[in-house]
Amino acid sequence: MADIVIDRVVKEFGSFRALQEVSLTVNDGEFVALLGPSGCGKTTLLRIIAGLETQTAGRVIIGGQDVSNLAPRKRGLAMVFQNYAVFPHMTVFENVAFGLRMQKAPQAEVKRKVERAVALLHIESYLDRYPAKLSGGQRQRVAVARALAAEPAVLLMDEPLSNLDALLRLEMRTELKAVLREAGTTTIYVTHDQTEAMGLADRIAVMYGGKIDQIGSPLEIYATPATRFVGGFIGSPPMNFIKVQCSQGTAKIGDAVLPCPTTAQTLELGLRGEDAALSANGSGIPFDVRVVEPMGSHLLLTGSIDGQLARIVAPPTAKVDAGARVGLTVDPARVTWIDSTTGCAVARP
Numbered sequence: 001m002a003d004i005v006i007d008r009v010v011k012e013f014g015s016f017r018a019l020q021e022v023s024l025t026v027n028d029g030e031f032v033a034l035l036g037p038s039g040c041g042k043t044t045l046l047r048i049i050a051g052l053e054t055q056t057a058g059r060v061i062i063g064g065q066d067v068s069n070l071a072p073r074k075r076g077l078a079m080v081f082q083n084y085a086v087f088p089h090m091t092v093f094e095n096v097a098f099g100l101r102m103q104k105a106p107q108a109e110v111k112r113k114v115e116r117a118v119a120l121l122h123i124e125s126y127l128d129r130y131p132a133k134l135s136g137g138q139r140q141r142v143a144v145a146r147a148l149a150a151e152p153a154v155l156l157m158d159e160p161l162s163n164l165d166a167l168l169r170l171e172m173r174t175e176l177k178a179v180l181r182e183a184g185t186t187t188i189y190v191t192h193d194q195t196e197a198m199g200l201a202d203r204i205a206v207m208y209g210g211k212i213d214q215i216g217s218p219l220e221i222y223a224t225p226a227t228r229f230v231g232g233f234i235g236s237p238p239m240n241f242i243k244v245q246c247s248q249g250t251a252k253i254g255d256a257v258l259p260c261p262t263t264a265q266t267l268e269l270g271l272r273g274e275d276a277a278l279s280a281n282g283s284g285i286p287f288d289v290r291v292v293e294p295m296g297s298h299l300l301l302t303g304s305i306d307g308q309l310a311r312i313v314a315p316p317t318a319k320v321d322a323g324a325r326v327g328l329t330v331d332p333a334r335v336t337w338i339d340s341t342t343g344c345a346v347a348r349p
């Protein structure tokens with residue numbers, strides 16, 4: 001079993017607390033993405049799991065063994081980091097074969113596994129080259145191939161696709177998911193790209209300010225964000241937050257009436273742009289359209305609801321002009337209610 005338990009891990013750099021009692025369990029064979037904005041502590045947490053950084057408090061347990069104080073190479077894991085460290089004095093073939101050679105794998109097996117990994121990463125034509133003669137993206141692919149070839153039980157990755165162009169990135173993402181699933185590799189993957197996290201991960205841990213704000217499946221964190229931060233960070237366009245007056249369990253916005261929770265003093269309506277529909281007769285929540293952007297698959301409408309910024313997604317052929325006031329209908333079962341004071345979601349009524 002290669003499950004990973006992160007138990008109340010704290011990391012301080014001088015007086016700055018980069019991680020605040022982070023706990024997380026990654027099941028055997030599971031793919032968990034650590035997602036969050038720059039500086040939220042993703043890389044620090046990954047480096048602590050790898051043993052490249054020492055935690056101030058807390059424990060890391062891999063496959064039932066407390067590895068908190070073990071050297072990185074004794075933790076039985078493979079890593080791919082952003083700076084794609086490859087050995088400059090080795091050819092691509094020898095770089096990719098490195099882990100297998102360390103395992104003393106027979107030559108035929110080394111050849112077979114290297115061939116499979118390089119084919120996957122589309123670097124088979126560079127096998128005899130040295131890293132100095134490769135582009136940054138190619139070197140990054142060598143680093144990923146090297147980690148995959150050794151078929152590790154645990155794989156840690158920090159933005160491994162960040163230097164690739166958009167199309168290759170999409171292709172690699174799909175391939176990586178297929179390969180890791182097939183191999184049953186337990187993976188922790190750091191990214192600030194929500195599309196990458198949503199596409200790859202079984203579960204996503206959304207981090208903010210040295211803490212995990214929410215952990216859940218991509219659909220869970222999209223449909224039921226636990227905090228204002230998660231709602232605004234996940235989804236495109238980001239969730240809209242509209243301050244509303246709530247009285248006796250109902251909120252009135254224009255001629256729309258929504259049931260609202262009574263457990264919070266001040267509330268914000270969290271509304272996904274794609275969960276609002278243009279009403280046929282202009283009734284519902286009034287939305288003042290300022291800019292219309294035809295995106296091909298949809299129209300992105302930016303404007304305001306009750307003077308507050310909102311972005312709404314409309315069908316590509318909808319007839320909407322900048323400057324118009326339109327009405328929006330929403331399904332009360334699809335909105336999120338946020339307690340303005342705490343920034344946390346409260347249960348729908």
Ligand SMILES: Nc1ncnc2c1ncn2[C@@H]1O[C@H](COP(=O)(O)OP(=O)(O)OP(=O)(O)O)[C@@H](O)[C@H]1O
Nearest residue numbers: 013016018036037038039040041042043044045192
């Ligand atoms: N060696 C260090 N000394 C002091 N502060 C550090 C050190 N390493 C990281 N930090 C701080 O800890 C916080 C978390 O850094 P970390 O690199 O984990 O963030 P991140 O979420 O991975 O960001 P990015 O996506 O930009 O890499 C940041 O505020 C960073 O400035």
